Amino acid sequence: MSHSQDQDKLKTRRRGKELEAAILQAVREELNERGYSNLTMDGVAERSGTSKAVLYRRWANRAEIVLAAIRERVPLPLEEVPDYGNLRDDVCGVLRSMNQNNIEVMMTAFYGLVTDIGAMPLASLIFPEGRNNRTMTIVLQRAVDRGEVPAEAVTPRMLTLPADLARHELILYNRPMSEQTIAEIVDEVYLPLVLKR
Template sequence: MAERRRGAALEKALLDAAWEELAAGGYARFTMDAVGRRAGTSPPVLYRRWSDRDELVRAAIVHALEEQRVPTPDTGSLREDVLTLMREINATRVRFITVMNVHLAGYYQETGNSLGDLFTTGGEDTGDVLFDRAVERGEIDPRRLTERVKSLPFDLLRHEILTTYAPVPDHVLEEIVDTVFLPLLR
């Protein structure tokens, strides 16, 4: 007989199962029953933690993002920090980004809710750390550092990935940083 899971171990198993279910069938086929089957438990166990499937979807995404968190680079320059971070995302997260966007299209259509706010959940935002360091070093003008500008290189990276469903060539990453992003900050 399998050992009974409790507390954090149970929650991790449930969220892992929810993410796997979401990745396998997308939002349209995502149900509490399917997650319960995949986790080897019953729907009431899920409903004690999450009131509905949308709440569970959001929790599963936050969990997956935490599991996929990329270390914050510290190279001594904003250019190299952003490129290092983009290269790490490009090398390790193409499938994750694809799953997030393709399988969650139904979530956007059905609920009208964006999941963009989830990408900075769970502690200090990596981008903010990079930008704070760059301001401290005097590399960039903080008045030009809007939320849109901060997200721009990563939005363009995601766009490139979703255009080809493949890693982006390094010269394209450099072009995004050098010709589009950095000129906006200086």
Template structure:
């Protein structure tokens, strides 16, 4: 390789957040196409256009790398938090986004991760700094401002209930939730508990 080619490579090399995003996207693609058992640090590095050494500087092993891809979407990025003008549609939107994110990553990785994690609770891997509940906090704050929900109804359990029920469905059946399931979680369980009566 010539000196000018090396200089061009250095100039075009991704760093920081851009590189990390490319790596985590490569993880999702590998999981979708090959599954957890066939995902390797080599295959992710090749797909991301980087080296295995770069991966090992950030993640100690395959499980940590896959968990990084999961954590990137938990909580939902702020720009993706729905604002449909009512709590029902907002919570359905969050569960649809969770459904999509889990199709890409969790469903293809869950059982392999559980085997590698041993007896560590799943929550400590997905939420290493504790649950933040930012997305549901935003939705419920808006619902309180609109008068749909009383401030007293915004309890820690009401902040986690929709995602806990959705996560249970995804992990129990290892398949995406149907629209009917999402509607049932929201209409039959969540809204009757949280809306003003």
């Protein structure tokens, strides 16, 4: 390799957050294509353009790297929190994002993770530092600011209920939620509860 090629390689080397994001995206892609049982650290390293040594410095095994890929999307990145101008559409948007995230990672990995890690509570796996309700806090605060929802309606349970119902559907049936299911969760269960307060 020439000196200029070495220089080019150094210039394009990713570090820190950029490298981690590339690795976790590679994990999601590997899960989609190969499933959890066929996911390997070699495959993730190759897809992300890094080495196995780099992976093993951050994650001890396949289960840890898959959990990191799940946790990266929970809660939603701030720029992806829906803002359609009304509570109904915002909550539907949150559930659609959750649906997509679960299709990409959780549904292909859940049973393999349980096998590798053991019967730990799901909350301990996804929220090792405690549950973060940032997405629904933002959505409900906007609804309060618009006058759609009284401030006293924003209780801890109202912050967790949509995701809890969606997670139940996804794990129970091991398939993505339909638009009808999302609408039923929001229209028949969530909105009547939060708006009647």
